[in-house]
Amino acid sequence: MKKIHIFALLASIITIIVFIIISKNGSYDTWSIGTLLIIVTTMGIMFFQFEKGKITSKEISLIAILSGVSAISRVPFAAIPSVQPCTYIIICTGYVFGPVAGFMVGATTALVSNIFLGHGPWTIFQMFAWGIVGVTASILPKLKIKSAGVIIFGIAWGYLFGWITNLWIWLAYVYPHTFSTLLVTMGASLGFDTLHALGNAIFLAVLGEKTITIFQRYKNRFHIKYRFKIEKEPSSMSDCTIEPSNS
Amino acid sequence: MKLAYQDKKTPVHRLHPVCKIIWVLAVIAGSILINDPILLVLLFISTIPFVIIGKIVKEWGSFVKLTLWLSIFIAIINMLASQHGSHILYSSPMLPILGTINITLESIIFSIGMSIRLLATISAFAILTLTINPDDLLQTILLLKIPYRTVLTTSIAIRFIPCLFTDLDTLQSSLQTRGYQMAEGGFLTRIKRRAIIIPSLLSNSLERSIQSAEAMESRGFGSKGGKTFYNVIQTTRTDYFFIALSLSLFALFAIMWILRIGTYEYYPNITPIAITISYVSVALFLVLSAASPAIFSPLKKVIDLD
Numbered sequence: 001m002k003k004i005h006i007f008a009l010l011a012s013i014i015t016i017i018v019f020i021i022i023s024k025n026g027s028y029d030t031w032s033i034g035t036l037l038i039i040v041t042t043m044g045i046m047f048f049q050f051e052k053g054k055i056t057s058k059e060i061s062l063i064a065i066l067s068g069v070s071a072i073s074r075v076p077f078a079a080i081p082s083v084q085p086c087t088y089i090i091i092c093t094g095y096v097f098g099p100v101a102g103f104m105v106g107a108t109t110a111l112v113s114n115i116f117l118g119h120g121p122w123t124i125f126q127m128f129a130w131g132i133v134g135v136t137a138s139i140l141p142k143l144k145i146k147s148a149g150v151i152i153f154g155i156a157w158g159y160l161f162g163w164i165t166n167l168w169i170w171l172a173y174v175y176p177h178t179f180s181t182l183l184v185t186m187g188a189s190l191g192f193d194t195l196h197a198l199g200n201a202i203f204l205a206v207l208g209e210k211t212i213t214i215f216q217r218y219k220n221r222f223h224i225k226y227r228f229k230i231e232k233e234p235s236s237m238s239d240c241t242i243e244p245s246n247s
Numbered sequence: 248m249k250l251a252y253q254d255k256k257t258p259v260h261r262l263h264p265v266c267k268i269i270w271v272l273a274v275i276a277g278s279i280l281i282n283d284p285i286l287l288v289l290l291f292i293s294t295i296p297f298v299i300i301g302k303i304v305k306e307w308g309s310f311v312k313l314t315l316w317l318s319i320f321i322a323i324i325n326m327l328a329s330q331h332g333s334h335i336l337y338s339s340p341m342l343p344i345l346g347t348i349n350i351t352l353e354s355i356i357f358s359i360g361m362s363i364r365l366l367a368t369i370s371a372f373a374i375l376t377l378t379i380n381p382d383d384l385l386q387t388i389l390l391l392k393i394p395y396r397t398v399l400t401t402s403i404a405i406r407f408i409p410c411l412f413t414d415l416d417t418l419q420s421s422l423q424t425r426g427y428q429m430a431e432g433g434f435l436t437r438i439k440r441r442a443i444i445i446p447s448l449l450s451n452s453l454e455r456s457i458q459s460a461e462a463m464e465s466r467g468f469g470s471k472g473g474k475t476f477y478n479v480i481q482t483t484r485t486d487y488f489f490i491a492l493s494l495s496l497f498a499l500f501a502i503m504w505i506l507r508i509g510t511y512e513y514y515p516n517i518t519p520i521a522i523t524i525s526y527v528s529v530a531l532f533l534v535l536s537a538a539s540p541a542i543f544s545p546l547k548k549v550i551d552l553d
Contacts, residue, residue: 032279047394047397050394050396050397051394051395051396051397055396056460056469057460057463057464057468057469058456058457058460060396060399060400060460060468061403061456061457061459061460062453062456063400064400064401064402064403064407064456064459065403065404065407065452065456065459066449067400067401067404068403068407068408068411069411069449069452071404071408072408072411072412072415073445075412075415076415076419076429076441077438077441080434080437085442085445089449104397104400108397108400108401111401112401112404112408114376115251115252115376115381115405116251116408117251118310118313118372118373119372119375119376120369120372121275121368121369169317169320169321170324172279172361172364172365172368173321173325173361173364173365174321174324174328174329175325175329175331175357175513175514176329176331176514178328180328181324181325181328183328184324184327185324185328188320188323188324202435202439202442203442203445206439206442207442207445207446210446211445211449214449214450214453215449215453218453222457
């Protein structure tokens with residue numbers, strides 16, 4: 001089990017414990033503060049992984065470029081409400097490049113696109129939601145989930161993304177924090193979430209496999225490991241075996 | 248896609264980014280801690296000098312317009328979902344699934360209070376977006392020893408946006424010259440027709456990312472030693488004064504939180520707000536410390552020149 005998975009597991013356990021404690025002794029403010037703390041802690045763990053992990057200039061550059069593409073891909077679709085190609089790009093990134101790259105592209109997409117579209121209380125929730133889209137997408141190849149499964153995954157995230165980002169309204173501006181008020185808040189954006197889910201399904205069905213192939217090719221071309229034979233010092237390149245990192 | 252920030256060379260734009268970041272964070276913290284509608288109105292009003300002196304009225308207006316739409320949304324949720332409050336204004340007949348819906352005076356007042364809270368928060372975020380150069384913001388974050396790689400990634404992403412835009416434009420134009428219509432057809436057809444651009448854009452961009460990585464390596468990325476900047480943000484003594492002004496707002500909110508000033512219970516009954524001497528002094532200090540960085544900002548240039 002990789003370090004990142006242990007961190008993610010721990011964060012989930014802490015989340016559940018905090019929610020149980022809050023639901024027993026909860027008041028109006030503790031819900032807001034508790035949820036914000038959980039989001040900030042989870043994001044902090046992921047950023048920590050990115051900061052302290054073995055990451056080269058290639059990864060930084062790749063994440064930055066994909067975040068930029070993801071942010072501007074919203075422009076040709078601005079006329080179609082709630083259809084966001086960034087979600088599909090983040091899913092493909094997480095699928096091929098793993099949880100850290102997936103999270104970073106997701107979080108940076110929200111940060112960069114909002115520099116143009118305007119920041120607000122929603123920014124941190126968008127960063128978290130898109131980041132988690134990238135992290136969860138990295139699990140799909142391990143579960144051997146392909147085309148149809150990835151499309152269903154995209155549809156599910158169309159709704160989940162909306163529900164997570166709606167939390168900022170529910171936490172700070174709705175009283176009391178009950179299941180019925182939560183349900184009404186989530187239900188209010190059902191139409192937009194459906195369009196988002198539909199958009200994800202179309203992008204993944206039409207471009208999903210193609211994009212994953214492009215990313216895989218890039219990964220194979222530029223991420224290679226040099227494995228030297230220990231018994232003999234390499235005198236020339238013919239003594240080395242070069243393997244693509246995904247092999 | 249145009250950058251929301253435009254350098255208008257006003258006193259507010261010239262204020263040190265640290266001062267504006269602290270001020271924005273203080274206003275956001277204040278709008279979360281304060282419940283009292285009068286103090287929330289005052290907090291919102293205190294953000295307006297920044298807008299007027301910063302000459303961002305038009306751009307700020309579009310943020311406020313968005314807030315008004317969100318306020319309607321918030322009001323509907325509160326009135327429909329919250330059945331709290333003792334003064335029932337309207338009671339609906341029995342509805343399927345939802346049951347009886349009671350609209351109370353308290354829920355309406357609460358919705359108004361929350362809309363003002365939202366206005367204050369969005370106004371602060373608008374000032375952050377419209378008056379701080381993203382590069383200065385990122386450099387300030389780096390100077391505060393906040394994660395380097397994350398900031399660098401964001402900075403590279405922003406730097407590449409104009410290049411990616413040119414790529415996108417070229418791709419769209421080349422398709423259109425071949426007679427490819429993107430705006431035709433129904434909902435699904437339009438998405439499919441537009442989506443064709445993305446793989447080409449991705450392929451181009453991945454090549455760019457390799458060039459960028461090589462450029463980073465050749466400039467010593469990853470080597471030990473401090474990071475240097477082409478343009479370093481200068482901090483003058485006047486800047487420290489303005490930073491202190493912004494910090495005073497944080498101090499005020501801490502005192503208010505300890506003394507429980509600024510909290511107001513909307514449910515189950517609306518009670519009149521007791522206007523005492525301490526309440527008036529807190530309100531006065533709130534307006535002064537929140538608005539003072541903007542009001543005194545024209546003096547910065549004069550003092551710095553001296």
